[in-house]
Amino acid sequence: xxxxxxxxxxxxxxxxxxxxxxxxxxxxxxxxxxxxxxxxxxxxxxxxxxxxxxxxxxxxxxxxxxxxxxxxxxxxxxxxxxxxxxxxxxxxxxxxxxxxxxxxxxxxxxxxxxxxxxxxxxxxxxxxxxxxxxxxxxxxxxx
Numbered sequence: 550x551x552x553x554x555x556x557x558x559x560x561x562x563x564x565x566x567x568x569x570x571x572x573x574x575x576x577x578x579x580x581x582x583x584x585x586x587x588x589x590x591x592x593x594x595x596x597x598x599x600x601x602x603x604x605x606x607x608x609x610x611x612x613x614x615x616x617x618x619x620x621x622x623x624x625x626x627x628x629x630x631x632x633x634x635x636x637x638x639x640x641x642x643x644x645x646x647x648x649x650x651x652x653x654x655x656x657x658x659x660x661x662x663x664x665x666x667x668x669x670x671x672x673x674x675x676x677x678x679x680x681x682x683x684x685x686x687x688x689x690x691x692x
Contacts, residue, residue: 550666552577555587555595555644563643565657565674570645572681573666577645586637589630595644598651603629606653608641661687 552570554577557563570577580587587595596606603626607614613636614620619629633639645654650663658680661668672681679688 550575550648550664552664553580553646554578555580555582555640555642557581557583557642560642561675562655562657565680566643566645566654566660569657569660569668569672569680570664572668572670572672573664574669575664575666582640582642582644583637586634586640589634592633592640593630595646595651598646599644599653601653602626603633606641607633607639612636612638614639658687 552575554563554567554570556567556579558581567577567579586592593603596603599606607619607629609615609620617632617636618624619632619639641653641655643654645652645660645663647663649665652659652663654660657674668681668685668687670681670685671679671683673679682688
């Protein structure tokens with residue numbers, strides 16, 4: 550299965566998502582998008598295929614979002630996309646592309662929605678939350 554993850558190794562959610570993909574026995578194409586950002590066209594396509602608005606795909610925390618005035622509702626999607634390409638830290642992460650779809654994998658287990666391959670074993674996120682049990686089955690959170 551051909552899978553691409555737009556990854557930030559400094560992000561726990563991104564690391565957990567990558568580990569879940571690998572737990573299915575797949576080595577994805579890993580693109581560190583801070584160093585190698587997607588083109589504007591590719592970014593727009595991923596956002597659309599994920600069913601998001603551009604504003605939903607932008608990261609505010611720990612980025613130049615506020616100082617660039619991007620919280621102004623008058624800023625257009627085109628202007629937001631331009632800012633995201635110019636400042637890749639503004640791209641929320643991780644985006645994952647599989648033949649089954651595109652998702653912004655927040656939380657990391659969202660990747661399982663576009664990854665039909667079985668998990669090879671248990672998986673526990675970095676924070677200790679069990680996502681996949683010893684039978685390779687997704688664990689649902691009790692609410």
